[in-house]
Amino acid sequence: MESVLSLADDIRSLYDPRDIDAVALSSDILLVRTDGPEGKDAGFAHIEYVRRPATIESLARPGEWLRVWGARKKIAVRSIAINRNAGIPEAEIFWHEYYHLFFSPRGIQHGEHFVHHYSTEGALHFREERRADEFAAAVLVPSLAGCETIADIMEQHNVSERLAKVAARIYGAES
Numbered sequence: 001m002e003s004v005l006s007l008a009d010d011i012r013s014l015y016d017p018r019d020i021d022a023v024a025l026s027s028d029i030l031l032v033r034t035d036g037p038e039g040k041d042a043g044f045a046h047i048e049y050v051r052r053p054a055t056i057e058s059l060a061r062p063g064e065w066l067r068v069w070g071a072r073k074k075i076a077v078r079s080i081a082i083n084r085n086a087g088i089p090e091a092e093i094f095w096h097e098y099y100h101l102f103f104s105p106r107g108i109q110h111g112e113h114f115v116h117h118y119s120t121e122g123a124l125h126f127r128e129e130r131r132a133d134e135f136a137a138a139v140l141v142p143s144l145a146g147c148e149t150i151a152d153i154m155e156q157h158n159v160s161e162r163l164a165k166v167a168a169r170i171y172g173a174e175s
C-alpha cells in the first residue's frame with residue numbers, strides 16, 4: 001500500500017492529475033477518446049515496442065544526427081483510449097491505465113506487446129487490477145480531509161463510487 005501512496009505523491013508533485021491531456025503529452029502517451037458502448041468497457045491501454053534505426057550526434061557537426069547502420073533501438077509506444085460513454089470520470093480511467101503502462105510489473109516492461117482492457121465489471125480479484133485502482137484513487141484523492149462519507153469523497157474529488165470506496169479503504173488502512 002505504501003508504495004502506491006508514495007508513487008501517487010510523486011505524480012501529484014509533477015502534474016495536475018486532473019489535466020490528463022497535459023500529463024499524456026509530457027509522458028509520451030497517445031491519448032484517444034472514443035464513443036464506445038455505454039457502461040461496461042471504460043477504456044484500454046496499449047504498449048508496443050517498435051525498433052527504430054539508432055542515431056548518434058555528429059562530432060564534426062554538432063546538432064546533426066547520423067544514422068548508425070545496422071543498429072536499432074527499441075522504443076515504447078504507449079497509448080490510452082478512454083470511452084467517453086463509460087459513465088466514469090475520464091481521469092479515473094486514465095490513471096488506472098497509467099499505472100499499468102508504467103508500473104505493472106507483469107510482462108509489460110519486457111513484453112513486445114501489451115493490451116489492457118478496463119472494465120467497470122472489473123476483475124478486481126487480480127492483484128494488479130486492485131493496485132491500479134488503488135493508484136488511481138491515491139492520485140485523485142490526496143486525503144480524506146473534509147470527507148465523512150463515500151458520497152463526500154465522490155463529490156469533492158469527482159470520482160466514481162467504486163474509486164471512492166477504494167480511497168476510503170487505502171487511507172483507512174494507513175491509520
Ligand SMILES: [Zn+2]
Pocket residue numbers: 096100116117118128129132
Ligand atoms: Zn486494469
